[in-house]
Amino acid sequence: MGKYAFGADIGGTTVKLGLFQTDGTLVAKWEIPTRTEENGGWILEDVARSIQERMKTDKIAPRETEGIGIGVPGPVGEDGIVYKCVNLGWDVTDAAARMRELTGMKISVGNDANVAALGEMWQGGGRGYRNVVMLTLGTGVGGGIILDGHILSGTHGAGGEIGHFPVCEEESEACGCGNKGCLEQYASANGIVRVARRWLAGREDASRLRDLETITAKAIFDLAREKDPLAEELADYMGRMVGRACAYISCVCDPQVFVIGGGVSRAGDILTDSIQKHYAKAAFHACRDAAFKLALLGNDAGIYGCARMVLNGAE
Numbered sequence: 544m545g546k547y548a549f550g551a552d553i554g555g556t557t558v559k560l561g562l563f564q565t566d567g568t569l570v571a572k573w574e575i576p577t578r579t580e581e582n583g584g585w586i587l588e589d590v591a592r593s594i595q596e597r598m599k600t601d602k603i604a605p606r607e608t609e610g611i612g613i614g615v616p617g618p619v620g621e622d623g624i625v626y627k628c629v630n631l632g633w634d635v636t637d638a639a640a641r642m643r644e645l646t647g648m649k650i651s652v653g654n655d656a657n658v659a660a661l662g663e664m665w666q667g668g669g670r671g672y673r674n675v676v677m678l679t680l681g682t683g684v685g686g687g688i689i690l691d692g693h694i695l696s697g698t699h700g701a702g703g704e705i706g707h708f709p710v711c712e713e714e715s716e717a718c719g720c721g722n723k724g725c726l727e728q729y730a731s732a733n734g735i736v737r738v739a740r741r742w743l744a745g746r747e748d749a750s751r752l753r754d755l756e757t758i759t760a761k762a763i764f765d766l767a768r769e770k771d772p773l774a775e776e777l778a779d780y781m782g783r784m785v786g787r788a789c790a791y792i793s794c795v796c797d798p799q800v801f802v803i804g805g806g807v808s809r810a811g812d813i814l815t816d817s818i819q820k821h822y823a824k825a826a827f828h829a830c831r832d833a834a835f836k837l838a839l840l841g842n843d844a845g846i847y848g849c850a851r852m853v854l855n856g857a858e
Contacts (some may be wrong), residue, residue: 549597550849551590552655553577553615555630558590561846562597563853565609567666571597572846591645594832603706610649610856612849613638614658618700623652626700651853655845657694660687660802662732662847663854668802668836676798677838678705678785681805683719684727688796693855695796706731708788729784732760732807739763739777748773764810780808782817789818789833790825797830804838812839833845 545565552559558577562570575593578585594611597603613637617628623639642650653661660669660677669675673692679685686705688695695702706727707720714724716737728734736758743753750773751766752758766774789801801822803815819835826833840847 545607545609547603549594549608549611550846550853550854551594551611551613552658552845552849553586553590553613553631554655555579555616558586558593559842559846560590560593560597561843561850562601562603563847563850567847567851569601569843569847571601573597574842577631579630579632580856581632582634583628585633587638587645590656591642594646594783605648607646610853611642611646612652612658612853613642613650614651614654614655614845614849615652619652619654619696620700621696623650625652625714644691649853649856651849651856653694653849653852654687654703655698656685656817657696658686658852659685659804659840659844660689660847660848661694661851662840662844662849663802663804664689664692665851666847667840667844668804668838669800672834674796674798675800675802676705676789676792676796677802677804678730678789679805679838680730680732680785680803680807682732684725684731685805688792688798690796694852705750705788705792708791710784710788726784726788730781730788730807735760735763735777735781735807738780739773742773742777746773750774750843760768760807761809764807764813767813778813781801782814783821786818786821786823787825789822790827790830793822793830793833800834800836802836802838804841804844808837 557574561572565671616627625636639650663669664675675689684706687703708726711724717727767778
């Protein structure tokens with residue numbers, strides 16, 4: 544087995560790159576711009592060039608590396624084909640084949656949320672577990688499912704699209720995906736603010752939220768800690784939506800741990816305690832002892848997961 548592996552987490556603005564030892568030690572990390580012009584035709588070439596320059600600088604021979612793992616913001620098949628990626632300008636793209644052609648190295652490609660979950664399993668909040676579900680509560684809601692240490696990507700690369708789990712049949716507004724009542728409409732930063740505005744317009748509760756010029760998810764949880772009744776109810780409502788979704792998921796894949804990440808997770812215990820409380824109420828008895836942990840790797844989760852993905856392929 545080689546001594547090193549590379550991770551490349553391709554985002555719409557930058558590509559985050561990492562050089563790892565095979566034991567999970569991060570040796571170096573850096574970024575390059577994501578060139579989305581010309582339908583993203585330069586992205587893989589730029590990644591290949593940057594990695595080759597790093598290998599030259601650090602005197603790493605190809606035989607010393609297990610390969611390159613790549614994460615992209617779109618659905619990916621098991622064969623490394625990306626099934627459209629709007630943020631990068633890609634149509635259906637065989638990213639794995641193209642990178643092998645450019646580098647001559649082993650390549651693994653995965654969805655960015657899935658590889659972030661793999662990274663958290665390897666060296667983050669899910670370390671020590673093999674069956675992990677990660678929920679990323681940010682501007683939207685992302686997710687990833689890891690079973691026996693490997694990503695569950697599904698037939699169309701859509702495994703782990705937890706944000707579009709239907710949780711409310713009565714919803715009248717459409718989610719960004721076109722459906723109604725998705726978890727993302729209640730459990731994302733934008734979603735909980737949307738619910739807060741709806742409640743404030745339809746109710747007469749006294750709340751300091753009414754005094755704010757701009758309502759944010761952070762403001763809701765800050766006021767909930769200060770015992771503002773409406774903010775407390777909103778925080779618990781979000782916890783109920785996420786907790787019940789986790790209970791449904793557990794009936795399918797029975798994870799050991801749920802890892803909660805994304806910007807909203809910075810709310811900390813007030814959120815995770817509520818999620819765990821509602822999960823315990825709804826979960827099948829055999830799944831009820833699943834642990835809940837906060838993600839630890841932040842924006843580096845993707846590069847960790849990319850490297851782990853290519854190492855999985857080498858085992």
